[in-house]
Amino acid sequence: MHTPKDSRTVMTDLVLPSETNPLNNLFGGELLARMDRAASIAARRHSRRIVVTASVNHVAFNRSVPVGSVVTVEAAVSRAFKTSMEIFIDVWIEDRFSGEKTKANEAIYTFVAVDDTGKPTEVPALIPETDLEVERFEAALRRKQLSLVLAGKLKPKDATELKAIFIDK
Ligand SMILES: CC(C)(COP(=O)(O)OP(=O)(O)OC[C@H]1O[C@@H](n2cnc3c(N)ncnc32)[C@H](O)[C@@H]1OP(=O)(O)O)[C@@H](O)C(=O)NCCC(=O)NCCS
Secondary structure, eight states, rough: OOOHHHEEEEEEEEEEEGGTTTTSBBBBBHHHHHHHHHHHHHHHHHHHEEEEEEEEEEEEEOSSOTTTOOOEEEEEEEESSSEEEEEEEEEEEETTTTTOOOEEEHHHHHHEEEOOSSOBOOOOOOOOOOHHHHHHHHHHHHHHHHHHHHTTOOOOOGHHHHHHHTOOO
């Protein structure tokens, strides 16, 4: 049995001046790269395969991250499909004085497990445990369908679970 806990990957690092924008806040592309790294380790821990980033489904840069901040990127598989995995990434910054962590950003990436030739290969199922994990697991199919529709890989009429959220009950 594989749970999100088994894939959880936590990476903590400083924000250096060379990684900032002209406002001395963390450059968005640097944060995307940090999240990609943590997410790829989480996907690898779940699948024990080579994994590649298939899509970045959602990124919210809710708070800027000043130079000198201690940033923690926490990634875990939120759902496994046949060959793809959704990875949820939470980003925290640590208060310099109290050490208290505040959520700064979040993102959702899709990774695909591949064999040595780059061909997609099956991954184990994931069983969510906590309420938050169940919530993320249940919404993941809608997000997969949205991502595939936007990529032109799924017809909107076939995105059944996604369409259902727009229908008044
Ligand atoms: C990701 C990749 C392996 C998918 O290959 P593909 O030919 O589309 O393969 P498939 O159609 O069989 O899709 C494989 C899985 O990816 C999922 N997928 C493909 N595109 C997706 C997208 N845009 N959003 C969400 N899921 C996607 C499919 O739904 C399928 O999932 P499932 O097997 O769990 O149902 C291939 O496009 C690739 O190698 N891309 C380059 C990856 C890379 O180099 N990333 C780093 C960028 S620098």
